[in-house]
Amino acid sequence: MTHQTTVLVIGGGGTGVGTARDLAMRGVDVTLVERSGLAGGTTGRSHGLLHSGARYAESDPEGAAECIEENQIIREIAGECIGDSGGIFVQLSEDDPEYFEAKLEGCQEHGIPAEVIDGDExxxxxxxxxxxxxxxxxxxxxxxxxxxxxAANAASAENHGATVLTHAPVEGITVSDGAVSSVEIGGEVNETIEADYVINATGAWAGECAALAGVDVEMQPTKGVMVSVDYEGLEPVINRCRVPDDGDIIIPHQTQVVLGTTSVAVDDPDEFDEEQWEVQKMFEECADMMPAIEGRDIDRTWWGVRPLYAPDEAGRGSKDSGKGNERGISRGFFLLDHEQDGVENFASVVGGKLTTYRMMAEATADHVADVLGVEGESTTATEQLPGADDPEELDSLVAKYRARQPTDQDVISDLGEQAADD
Known part of the structure; x- marks a missing residue:
């Protein structure tokens, strides 16, 4: 069976669903496919930080400015999709005070609210x-x-006419006369999709997806571990104010905290070793900031894979478990138009951060709209997401799209978990 659509988005993480939503809100006929449940890749296996931009303030002015702008937008449109915890960067006695001052100066310069308090306060x-x-x-x-x-982005996309298909892996892409003519979908969908334009939003898997169309997109994925432990009552995100390194962040949930993270290059985003030293290092490093972390029972452990674009990483000298710039912390995103590779209706979007998913999606949708001659600007920054103020409705959407993932597994209600398993 053949399914016709104007735009096919491959990948159901933040950028993919954000792009589908943006295009659908402009009146474009969009279909999104995801090989598992939504958020099943990097998005749902991240540490889930809503960046203020302070993490990049001293090293990446553009990235810092993007983060604080998108932080404010997400707070307006996403409701119970976020936790308004606040955050602090702590300087320990062994940490470089000049680095603290540089970060503070960067925050002030880029419009990121920052208040300095002493250790006692x-x-x-x-x-x-x-x-x-x-x-x-x-x-x-x-x-x-x-x-x-x-899930809320997917629901908004469907409310505006999009089709969202989960457990729909791409099994083949046919290119004819310099354009993608069809995409074979397996899994529970098992049909052929014909689209005027195709967006590869598969993150760390972008190279594999692009290769199906005969296009080379060189990725350099790195794995990072997250460890969730029972710990009730922590309010702000705790960041270590030092050059970026392993185990420098603690993120509060309702009755747990998430410890993160490592950065180790891997060859295959689906096949890599989950090593115990990474887990132990999270306890050791995070306990320097919060000693009561040490010895806590682990509720769950998961690894995510960052969707890093290899040419960008090579330019910044990133490497395994590097510190500072070697860790490649201040990353932008890249929209790759494959017309220059001989496939005129195909593009890939790679890199970026979850906090800036909406901005990345808007830029991608702008590109597609320009190619297709679609008029109208993005309105995703001002229209609130469906169910934003109702946790139960949001969790029912999580169940509908089979989007319950490790990052926030403890936050999503049992109702959502049960429905997702049915």
Missing amino acids: ARDRVPELSEDVVRAMVVPDGVIYPSRLV
Whole structure:
């Protein structure tokens, strides 16, 4: 059976569903396919930080500005898809004070609210902090619940006429006369899709998807571990104010905290070793900021794979478990128009951060609209997501799209879990 659509989006993570939503809101006929449940790749296996931009303030002015702008937009449109926790960057006695000052200066320069408090006040606000904290910077970080965010975007896309298909892996792409003529979909869908334009939004798997169309997209995926432990009552996100390194963030959920993360290059985003040293290092490093973390029972452990674009990583000298710029922390996103590769109706979007998913989707939708001659601008920044103010409705959408993933597994209600398993 053949399914006709104007735009086919391959990949059901944040950028994919965001692009489908944006195009559908412009009146474009869109179909999205995802090989598993939505958010099943990097999006749902991230640490779920809603960046204020402070993490990039001293190293990447453009990225910092994008993050604070999108942070504010997501707060307006996403409701219970996020946790408005706030965040702090803590300087321990061994950490470089000049790095703290550089980050503070960057925040002030790029419009990121930042308040400096001494160690005693930091412990008054967050009693769990180490006595070794000498000062802290309070910033508007937050927590993203990606299962809810992706499901709500998918529901909005469908409300505007899009088709969203889960458990629909791409098994082949046919290119004829310099354009994608058809895409073979397997799994529960098992049909051929013919589209005027195809977007590859498969993240770390973008190289594999592009190869099906005879296009080379060189990715350099890196794995990172997250560890969730029972720990009730922590309010802000805790960041270590040092050059980026393993185990420098603690993210609060309702009754748990998430410890993260490592950065180790892998050859295959589906096949890599899940190593115990990574888990142990999260406890060791995070306990320097919050000693009570040490010895806590692990509720769940998961690894995510970052969708890094190899040419960009080569330019910044990234490497396994690197620090600072070697870790490639200040990454942008890349929209690759494959017309220059001989496939005129095919593009890939790679890189970026979950916080800027909507901005990436808007840029991608702008490109497609320009190619197709579609008029109208993006309105995704001003229209609230479906169910945003109702956690139960959001969790029912998570179940509908089989989007319950490890990052926020403890937050999604049992109702959503049961429906997703049925």
